[in-house]
Amino acid sequence: MIPDDPRRPDPDALLAAHRPGRGRLKVFLGMSPGVGKTYEMLRAARRRKAEGGDVVVGVVETHGRRETQSLLRGLEVMPRAPIDYKGRTLLEFDLDGALARRPALLLVDEYAHSNAPSSRHPKRWQDVEEILSAGIDVWTTLNVQHLESLVDVVWKITGVRQRETVPDGALSQADEIELVDITPAELRERMAEGKVYLAETARLAADRFFKVENLTALRELALRRAAQTVDDQLMGAMKRAGVEGPWAAGERILVLVGPDAMAPALVRAGRRLSDMMMDAPWTVAHVERPNARPASTAAAQKLREALKLAEQLGGATVVLTGDDLVGSVLDYARRNNLTQIVIGKTRLRRIPFRRTLITALLEGTTGAALHIVTESSETESAAPVVRRALGPVAWAGHAGALAIVGLAGAVAWLVDRHVESANLAMVFLLSVLVSGLAFGLWPALLAAATAALVYNFFFLQPRFSFVIGHPADVFTFAVFFAVAVATGWLTGRIRDQSRAVSRRASAISAVLAATRRLSAAAVAQDAAAVLAEQLAAATGAKAVVLTPVGDDIQIAASSPVAETLSAGDMAAARWAWEKGEPSGARTGTLPNAAWTFRPLQGVKTRAGVVGVEPSAVATEEGERFVAALLDQGAVALERAEFAAGAADAEALRRTDRLRSALLNSVSHDLRTPLSTVLGAATTLIDYGKSLTPKVAQDLLVSIREEAERLNRYVGDLLDMTRLEGGALVTRRDWIDIRDVLGAAVERVKRRLEGRTVDRDFPSELSMVMADASLLEQALVNILENAIAYSPDRTVIEVAAYEDRGNVVISIEDEGRGIPTTELERVFERFRRMDEATDRGKGAGLGLAISKGFVEAMGGRIAAASPIHEGRGTRILISLPKERQMPGGLL
């Protein structure tokens, strides 16, 4: 196989072309409102309808225009769904109605529309996404200014900032784009004629917006975007066909963002650059420097949003780690063959004591172009002032450093008074060292500066002045200052780094501890409980874990325990479960839910969903911990499920073994007597004349015996079936155990063959309420068993007595007995000892039936063995004695 044959069709391109079961999306794109997108869409829809297509209008805004309304005539228009929001009823597009109706083609106007807050999705394009997934074709309309990556550009052109936006990905997945284009002059004309609908608020901005220059610029954007889509489709076709060509621009873009307000603008710039470079792959990178002070929460939030935006716009994201920002970036760029690097200008001020980032990158970059995006006034003003605030700990560090220097000064003072020309500079250096080790970089530098001043002021001639008298002292002071700063710098950094390392180590050990607990959980229930608990601890919020039960999911564990979810929250959880994407609060789906749900994606399956009730904004580290926890939790749950599945399979195998034992038994136990009957009968028929009378008689006897054996076996099977099927009806009556025992012994008499039966009955015995025929059968089975497992000329002892509230029957034989390990199982079906004597070979049903019958009458049965000198088996049946004898009998 040739690994990278450029002529081979790109498999991704092939896949993208055949998204099986997915509807096709067509977008009617225009430069601004009023160009006639809806009108155009409806006309096309009417044509489709006339051709016999199943066209349904999901939602169309006619804005009361007669021309457009008349086009709706004859088309099926879905009613809108009322949505209650803060006491008002809003009429929104009925997503569920559309999914239920399942037309071949659905018209959904205004792609960029924002839904009422309590809708399933905040944005209409997400509704469309769901409809497409359901395999329904969709036509929709869009103005170019609503595209996410063009928000900045449109704002610059028109001065209007769009709030309703559609991610570029939602447009680029369109299978077809139709540009609805008229010239700006025409549009102005139509506006003048009142053909363009404008809302009251928009009317005010209209003059500002609908300037010919603006419209021209927007028209260019729309044209370019449409052309680009045509390009994409052409390229897609070429890739699918394996055509070699110039389409592989080979450009790869890296966008460098930091935790600041410029980040989103940089991300959009990256996307535009990628568009210009024929959809070059682009990556948004953030360099995390372990030694840098963590950014403020607000700034970190901005960064996270920017990374999320990048993903929405179709870019990849990566977080690099390294203290050397420039080195990390260049290294990554080299390793990934990046050709374009985008950075923002604000980052200039971020690196103290170094060349600016731009110069450093310029010097270090080989073969890549550098794009520098400058801040616009809007981002500046919109950006919250992110100033690094020094927290109480930091202030304490600085104060501590000053105290240590003061102490050093005092020590130096004492030493100076008692020791001649001691090297006092060393004392101060020591103070800087200690400050660095104790409080980190900045306190150490403060200590260095202070120590230099104190040393100069108090100990260099002339004293109590910052003037330095001796030229030699100038040199000493300069060296001292340099060494102090270097010492402070180094020790401070060492201390900060070790802190960072230990912080990370503690984070890792927290993950490890959680992992250990999760892997110790053998059952899914335990794993879920551990996961909920750890999640709650990590986020400081309530947490639930939901696992699949049948087709649905249910809460398997929560922290705190017994947490419940509202119907709305459950809906969000189900969504996350079905789609494998986050849902609920702070996500794009059902954001009105109180909880945030995330799917637990295991190695092979989706193991469940976790929900967290978000409270405080999570920190970067906490977020990473949670991510690790979810991964581990998913794997643990999955493993537990597999283990449970294996146990189920084992149980099934056991059932299978039982079934095959039954088949074996039926096959063997029915056929063997039949063979004898048939064989003996045919022998008599064919050769009867040449047989001696004795032999003929023996054959006839064998036929009778085997027929009886067959009858017993069929009876056993029937009894068993009655027991199993729950069809056993007991007709209970007052009976004397002695009578029943006598009848049972009579029935087995012919099979005793030299064995004797001893009876040991008391003269007075209470009556019991029992079914005489069932009890007799139970006793016969036990007696037959005793005969089968004991040698000739032995004694079978049958006894009955009263024991507390019960009447007990005991049947003992003098056979080999039952091994202790088998005692518990003798009453199981198809359990049969190997050593049965010839005639007695049964199906292994007898004792099981006895047990079933006895228990059906409210009695109990047990086996004991050995009973005499390592031999013998005793079966005990106990039936409850009736307290109330019917008066008539006494």
Added chain:
Amino acid sequence: MTAYRPRILVIDDEPQIHRFLSPALDAAGYEPIRADTAAEGLRELARKAPDAVVLDLGLPDLDGKDALAKARAFYAGPIIILSARDRETEKIDALDMGADDYVEKPFGVGELLARLRVALRHRLQDQGAEPVVTVGELTIDLVKRLVTRTGEAIRLSPREYDLLAQLVQGGGKVVTQRQLLTAVWGPAHEQDVQYLRVFVGQLRQKIEPDPSAPVLILTEPGVGYRWMG
């Protein structure tokens, strides 16, 4: 009259089977030898060199197939298997391993004795194979590879002839599907049972007096075919 009484070794753990089989064999002119276990059976087989063996596959001390393999290691005479209907694969394996025929339990004595006679006759034929087989108007000359009916040649394709020859040489005992496929089409085709269906159908069209009610080539469902000529 002291005619030669062929010795038949019956290996079965069910005493009831011996109880009727011994007098039946005796009455039919054979000398029965009884064995209750595989070990005992193999011992008797080595000691008494019986003319044929009736072997039950469900023995307590040794798997029936293992017993068969051990017997075949030193015994070349006919072996007839007693088996239950639901043990199809066991039965086929046994035939493939060298058993001559089988009888399903429960069975009539007449059926067993008929199979026994065929197996014994087949052994005698083996010793001086008949080159020409005649069944009614049909004559099969195994030397000239010629099949004629009332002197008129019947045209058979080479494969049809090979198949027929295999069946005829089976001499009345069942020939398994695998044995036929391996001999006629080669070992690579031992699973291609559909070939057999087609070719047996064609053969019956050509040689059976009434192809819809075959009397010469009988189907043993799931097992193989039997030549009844």
